[in-house]
Amino acid sequence: MEALKQIANVAGYSGLYRILKPGRAGVIVESLDDKKAKTMMGPTARVSVLNDISIYVDDNDEQSMPLSDVLLVINEKYGENLTADPKGSNEELAEFMTSVVPNYDRERVRPTDIKKLISWYNILRQYAPEVFEATTEEAPASAEETTETTEEETKA
Template sequence: MNLRGIVSVAGKPGLYKVIGQNKAGFVLESMDAARNKVVINGNARVAALREITVYGENEDLQLINIFENMSAVGTEVPDVKADNNVLKTFFAKVAPEHDGERVYVSDIKKIVSWYKILSVLPLWGEEDPDATVASESTPEAIVKEEEIEEKPKKAKKTTKKAE
């Protein structure tokens, strides 16, 4: 699943794709059927979906892993307007390690709505380009990284003033 460039904006419903950046902030395109373009100023809270985590009992859960679990469930994903207990039960199935006290029903509704938006898009079946780069760490690449880290720093030239 390729979530590169997909963001959520605080206070705005839905998801957006980053299509550019200017002096004022980001240029975003809504991921709904309208495909409206919006300029968001630099003060707005923008969160990349690939960086979002959900509170867990021991450690935070990556949103992308929850989406993968939801995909494995398939057609059993409830509607966003379903009863709160139905949503909680479903979320406990796809994210059993989540912290039930800190993950609210509104968070679950948001995740379900994001899943419904993303699951019909072509990027759902795409490979994440950053994940393939990370998994292709060859011994040569590791050696090159070590060589870069071990390069000595250049000494500053010092000059003495004539007395």
């Protein structure tokens, strides 16, 4: 998911942000919401690009699963009909996570992590649907669809 390289979470701030321009004095970000507020995050801000985030799993071969893969599984399984509530009980959150990543590490993946995953997915579906559209190219696409996606990626 190439588009996740442009989207970040900032520690201490709710929601997700699109990275507009990195610089020496920090990074300029735009909130992924209706306000589209632009903010300068200083060099001390902990900005985590979604492309670099992973979920711990219990596999012997792999210690973690990239967030992009987890988001794709959620999208394939639920699409726009995600009914999981980020404010649900810990048992409901664990049940949701098991349905998406059956082998997730139950000791290292906390309920707060699952809450973030659900809310991030909802934000991405609403304000950055191109994240999921770009990944549907794996299925055979017509020439027009491929051209549209390429133009979107070029603009980003």
